[in-house]
Amino acid sequence: MNRTTRRKALSSAFVGFCALSVLIALVPLALVLSFVVSQGIRAINVDFFTQMPKPVGEPGGGMANAIVGTLMLAGLGSLMAVPIGVLSGIYASEYAGTRIASLIRFAADTLNGVPSIVIGVLVYGIAVLPFKQFSALAGGIALGIMMIPIIARTTEELLLLVPGTMREGALALGATRARAVFTVVLPAALPGIITGIVLALARISGETAPLLFTAFNNRFFTTSLRQPISSLTVQVYTYASSPYADWQRQAWAGALVLVTIVLLCSILARVATRRLESMHAR
Amino acid sequence: MILTPKIEVAGLNFYYGAHRVLEDINLRIQPNQVTALIGPSGCGKSTFIRSLNRMNDIVPGARVEGSICIDKQDIYAPSVDVVNLRRRVGMVFQKSNPFPKSIFDNVAYGLRINGMTSSREELRGRVEASLKAAALWDEVRDRLQTSALALSGGQQQRLCIARALAIEPEIVLMDEPASALDPIATQKIEELIYQLKSRYTIVIVTHNMQQAARVSDVTAFFWLGRLVECDRTNKLFTAPKEKLTEDYITGRFG
Ligand SMILES: Nc1ncnc2c1ncn2[C@@H]1O[C@H](COP(=O)(O)OP(=O)(O)O)[C@@H](O)[C@H]1O
Ligand SMILES: [Mg+2]
Numbered sequence: 001m002n003r004t005t006r007r008k009a010l011s012s013a014f015v016g017f018c019a020l021s022v023l024i025a026l027v028p029l030a031l032v033l034s035f036v037v038s039q040g041i042r043a044i045n046v047d048f049f050t051q052m053p054k055p056v057g058e059p060g061g062g063m064a065n066a067i068v069g070t071l072m073l074a075g076l077g078s079l080m081a082v083p084i085g086v087l088s089g090i091y092a093s094e095y096a097g098t099r100i101a102s103l104i105r106f107a108a109d110t111l112n113g114v115p116s117i118v119i120g121v122l123v124y125g126i127a128v129l130p131f132k133q134f135s136a137l138a139g140g141i142a143l144g145i146m147m148i149p150i151i152a153r154t155t156e157e158l159l160l161l162v163p164g165t166m167r168e169g170a171l172a173l174g175a176t177r178a179r180a181v182f183t184v185v186l187p188a189a190l191p192g193i194i195t196g197i198v199l200a201l202a203r204i205s206g207e208t209a210p211l212l213f214t215a216f217n218n219r220f221f222t223t224s225l226r227q228p229i230s231s232l233t234v235q236v237y238t239y240a241s242s243p244y245a246d247w248q249r250q251a252w253a254g255a256l257v258l259v260t261i262v263l264l265c266s267i268l269a270r271v272a273t274r275r276l277e278s279m280h281a282r
Numbered sequence: 283m284i285l286t287p288k289i290e291v292a293g294l295n296f297y298y299g300a301h302r303v304l305e306d307i308n309l310r311i312q313p314n315q316v317t318a319l320i321g322p323s324g325c326g327k328s329t330f331i332r333s334l335n336r337m338n339d340i341v342p343g344a345r346v347e348g349s350i351c352i353d354k355q356d357i358y359a360p361s362v363d364v365v366n367l368r369r370r371v372g373m374v375f376q377k378s379n380p381f382p383k384s385i386f387d388n389v390a391y392g393l394r395i396n397g398m399t400s401s402r403e404e405l406r407g408r409v410e411a412s413l414k415a416a417a418l419w420d421e422v423r424d425r426l427q428t429s430a431l432a433l434s435g436g437q438q439q440r441l442c443i444a445r446a447l448a449i450e451p452e453i454v455l456m457d458e459p460a461s462a463l464d465p466i467a468t469q470k471i472e473e474l475i476y477q478l479k480s481r482y483t484i485v486i487v488t489h490n491m492q493q494a495a496r497v498s499d500v501t502a503f504f505w506l507g508r509l510v511e512c513d514r515t516n517k518l519f520t521a522p523k524e525k526l527t528e529d530y531i532t533g534r535f536g
Contacts, residue, residue: 163379165375165377165379166379166381166382168337168340168375168379169375169379169380169381169442169445170381170391170395171337171340171368172335172337172368172372172373172375172446173368173369173372173391173392173395173396173445173446173449174365174366174368174369174392174395174396174449175365175395176365179395183391183395184381184391187381187382187383188381188382
């Protein structure tokens, strides 16, 4: 074999290997999705969205309370994490190279690596025990704490990507530093930051462990921040590990709804991002 | 010529950390004239022009000695508000840097952040006037709400000029404004500069000596951080006093 054919063969082998790896990575995804969809679709119906859970033995019922609960918990988490995350991201990028900036980065990375159950236990200690009450608020705090590092890091990285000339342009027009950041630099990075926020949302909406210690679960419908609240993940966990066929069936439906929410989030983020980007670069 | 200088630089030294890049610069810049700064790259032209609106303040470790007076007021005096200064001294950068916003919002930016207009109509009028002054109005009048990033390079640079003019500065600094543009776009910018000098004091950095000869009234030649010679443009290019200047403009180095 001469050098060229050898090189070409090697190259094709490498490309083939890459393609194979992609395939292998996609298989579990496809399996999970097809399984969840096929099982979930059989159990899902209008009742599932509108009814409360029925006591053991009574057939039917749904997860209306858990669906609302999941949305509320994710909303509470974002309410807490978006401002804190974005602002610390801004700080870390604005004062890049300073002690505090590297401290923020280190803290975010560490927090990101903390197992979610530990965060659950922590919030249990600070927001459940003192009030002797599981609550939606505690659940929101736990999810918020998990979202902060993701949002902070994405914000920081995306802000650092905005060309310095953009900021100089604003400063040269008489903008103060804060003004330049909030009116030019941040908007330029916004599409990416929104994607980061949605990814954080998608990530935490699948969490069960931290909710077990904080929001716990609730058989009844509630929107109170001070009451325990049901969530899809905890409900799926409870139902899937129960011995009742009807509950197991509903667990699949819950899983399907959960996956759909995450998917919708991603699509929404895409659309929002596209909109913003086309506004920026058409 | 017994004009009061618009800008008067005296004994200016400039340091990035321990590295001195400008050495004892003394220069007077007259109002309503175009002053060109030429010299080989790395000689400190950008540093000099950026010290005129204190753009270097944001560079860590940058330090200034000596004085720069605009209308007899030292712009590095502690009492000077940088934001105010930059409002009076506009700047156009080497690489055009429109904001990722609409054409309208780009020009309106300075007006808005400085609260310079009191009504929507006034804002629209000022944006239109600035775009006209930058010779861009006819090309963008029916797409003001589209993104500025969709404009061609030359149009983007004229947009940046319009944006700078909108807040009615007294001085406009331009750091190689045409270096990234094709000849036709360059010519448009040069014509524009010629038109603008009746209303503004213009300082322009260029590495292109023909350009300096075409657009400027006065040319200053920088070399290794020093101001070698400054004179009326036609004199500097035809009868330079310094040997160094002559070598440079005849292309013997640089
Ligand atoms: N931000 C900076 N930090 C440190 N050194 C710099 C910085 N900017 C420019 N310099 C140095 O200062 C000198 C002059 O640069 P500059 O003013 O950009 O020259 P010119 O515009 O004439 O090409 C060069 O040696 C350059 O390396
Ligand atoms: Mg330069």
